[in-house]
Amino acid sequence: MTLGNLLLITLVLAPGLRVQAAPARVQAAPVRVQPPPVRIGISADPRQLELVPGARAKLRIAAPETPVVAANVGEIETLRSLGKGVFEATYVPPRETYPQVAIITATAGRSYGWLTLPLAGTGEVSVKAGPSGDASLTIGSRRFGPQRAGPDGRALIHIVVPPGSRYALAGGKRMNLNTPDVSHVHVTVGGLINAADGSSTALVRAFAVMPDGKTRRKAPLQLTATVGELSAAREVDPGVFECQWNLPLGAADTAVVEARLGDESMSISRAALQADRVAAPQQSTPAAPRRLRIDVERPGVVAGEGALDFMLVLDDGAGNPVDDADPRVSTSVGTLLGLTRGMPGRWTGHVSIPERLEGDSKLVIVASSGDQVAKREVNLLGGPAADLTIRTADDGGGGRSPVTFAVATTDRFGNPTDDAAPKARAALGKLDAAVRRGVGLYHVVYHPPAAATASRDEVTIRAGSAERVTHVPLHYAAQSRLDIAPKGGIAKGSGAYGPAFGAQVSLWTQIADGNLGLVLDGTWFRFATDSTVSSASGPVAVSNTNSYLAFTAAPAWRFPLGSRAMLWASLGAGLVRVQNSSTIPPQKTIDDATWVGAGTAAVSLGARMWGGYPFLEVRASYVGDPKLTSLKDSFIPVLLQLGYRFDAL
Structure with a gap:
């Protein structure tokens, strides 16, 4: 947030004083005894100004003679006498409307008086509104607002900023007012005394204040001059420093003294003393070019x-x-x-x-x-990229054709910015590097995959802290409506292993980009075990063969992984034909069979190859209790199978 105007240091040169070198004499010139300085009274009404059009302050000055009135910023107008050592003048502040401190001085010979006049800056700031739709802020002890926000969610609030204030509070957060450093020192030159040898001395005074306009004691004052010598400055009153300036014979036509505060780089003030020297007449020459x-x-x-x-x-x-x-x-x-x-x-x-x-x-x-x-x-x-927009720059509609995206990056104020070139990524296709087309304008070309596995691709573009996602339609002939998959492998259940064979038919709908369907699965697997049981005649060997033929139906889901791979998952239920064959020598074989309920869950992974998908499937099934003579209790077999999916439609 920035005020309408920021603080500017304005330096005012003291009125020029001229000194005429005395002609040489044999006898020394009498010494003039300087009267002691008298304090000059000075006051202002009002004591603080708000920098608005027409702002003025009346100055009342009490001095033994007509004073010289000056200010570090602004102007002094219409100094006039009211009689009996009382004078009146008008202070006109500068046109700028940022906060500053006017240091006003009145001098008469070696006498002086001064005051500080705080100049409160004025302006308008944009503040984000709260949940109520109103915005307000506080500077010091003064609150501004509430103001109703506009369509953009921000309100424009008029504020008054006293000098020295750098922050405001809005919505519980501290906001920087961005007021720059200002000058807090003012220097004057006066009390010129001419010596018989052509040299002269002058009195230098410097006035130092705090950022809020209060006098500053023991300020780190630094004084320098373009010619002559300055004595050590001493603080004669709080914030007032004096030193003697010794000007030699033949001083430059314009002598300048400069005052600085050592801990404030922008606190600088200069004053000039006009000193004429005696010189032989010279031929006038044209002014040098500038x-x-x-x-x-x-x-x-x-x-x-x-x-x-x-x-x-x-x-x-x-x-x-x-x-x-x-x-x-x-x-x-x-x-x-x-x-x-x-x-x-x-x-x-x-x-x-x-x-x-x-x-x-x-x-x-x-x-x-x-x-x-x-x-x-x-x-x-423009500043750092904070937002971006994406649009297609041509009529390429995706499918099998490349698509060119036009990307515009802007900073937090909406200015085009090249702070960060966009970077893009795609889930399936490929993207070229961004090519700059103008300030904050880039083109990014998307190339679809050769064999798409989805109806659209997701493209993410990022620049700086901004990120946007867009989608590209794809032509994906690889997505079949009907497929048939034979398979075979091994089955494990109750500590036994056996062969497994099966086939499944998958019918895919138009839902979820064709990735939701129904799977009909038929799988056969068998376990053969030999065991020994005790009998009256001794141990007897028993052979058991259990076979299962499962038919299940399950909702299924398929998910493309890149441009070639595919993941399938299903969860369903059905029936299992359980058949048990037990042989106990020398008796005959006992056969039992029944149908029981079943549940199934399967996950398979494949890659497109030879017009279809070779795949690996892991399937777990729940087989209910058959309650046969030689086979009881439910169990969960796990099948690991390899297969191949043929696209039928």
């Missing part, structure tokens, strides 16, 4: 990531900085947040990057100063 350029550290910027910083550099063609200019800047996309003065001939610009690119692929920055124009282009990029 050059203007735009420096950007990054070749591209991602949508919605905040602000992009750039630097304007203006020099005279020989590389010497030019500072007497007021460059203008415009951008093709986003919101220009203004310029911050840096070292001579340097300005730092800030551009907020929108969440929606609306088809723009480049941010164009154009700067001008006089007849100099510079232009710089920065690539606009």
Whole structure:
């Protein structure tokens, strides 16, 4: 979430003071005794401004003489005297609507007064609504909303952000307001004293505040000057620092002092002192040609990531900085947040990057100063892939023909993105690698299997955190309506093994893509055992032969595995003809037979070959108690058989 505008540091140069070098004399100039400084009173009404059109604050100043009133951001207008050392002025805040702190100073000679004026930012944010359909958020102790959500489930809420606030609470979650770092220092130069030898001294004051506008004690202040020497700064009042600036004879025409806070990279302020030096008349020469350029550290910027910083550099063609200019800047996309003065001939610009690119692929920055124009282009990029859409790009309808999918990848704001190329997989067919056709646009070609085993194939395409599934219709002649399968193998039951033979007929319906049907199975198996029983005449050998002929009907299901393999499963019931033959020498053979109920469950696996499916089947059957003379109790035989399925229809 990004405010309509973000914070920009605006540096204000102190009004230029000029010093005239005194002509050389034999006698030393008398020393002027400086009166002690007097504290200047300054107040503002209101004590805090909301940055909306027409916002103003009245300043009331009590000073021994007409003061110089300045501010680090915004402007001071219509300073006028009300009589008896009382003055009034109007403070006009900057046009930008992001939160910041105005440091307002009033100086008269070596006397000073200052105040901080919090400037609360205003804007609108998009907030996701809760289950009630309303959305609200809280910044500090102030609640905004509730606001009814629109069709997209989000509500646009007007907010007021005091300086120093970085987060809001919405729906129990903390939201980053994306407010950038701002300047919390302001420097002024005054109290100029000229010495007889042509040198001069000036008084430098720096004012430091906290992010919320309160005075900052023991701030890590750093002062530097482009010419001359600065004495060690000392804190004379909470948040107020002073030092002496010694300017030598022949100082540069424009001397600049800079103040920084060591723990805040964006807290910078500069003030200039105009100092004329005596020099012999010189022939006027044409002004040196100027050059203007735009420096950007990054070749591209991602949508919605905040602000992009750039630097304007203006020099005279020989590389010497030019500072007497007021460059203008415009951008093709986003919101220009203004310029911050840096070292001579340097300005730092800030551009907020929108969440929606609306088809723009480049941010164009154009700067001008006089007849100099510079232009710089920065690539606009989508963020990480968060969503994708799939559609067929041709009339290929699947079956036996390849299908081309057009895949569009977008970030969380709906911008096309190339952050992650799509990757695709298919259950049956094959897929070519994605081919890029444009920003966030790709083609993926699907090739159906040579022998399909299903009426459609499932294709999954993934890009970044987004995943979509689509289906391709297939022509699968391999799916028969009727098949016949002879089989044979071995049977195991009650500790005995025996042969097993059978056949089955399968009839497949149109349900579940032709994979649900009915299986009629007939299987014969036999067990032969020899045992010894005790009798009055001694042990007697007994031979038993038990044969089973099972007829079952079962719902069946078949499932393709890849392009060739197939799995079958069935569960059903039927009848079993049980026949027992027992021989006890020297008596005759005793034969008994009966029908009993049966249950059956079978699983088989095969692969398409020679126009059909050779397969391996495991079948377990339940055989009820036949209650014969020589054979009692139910049991569960297990059959392992090999077979071949012929496609009859």
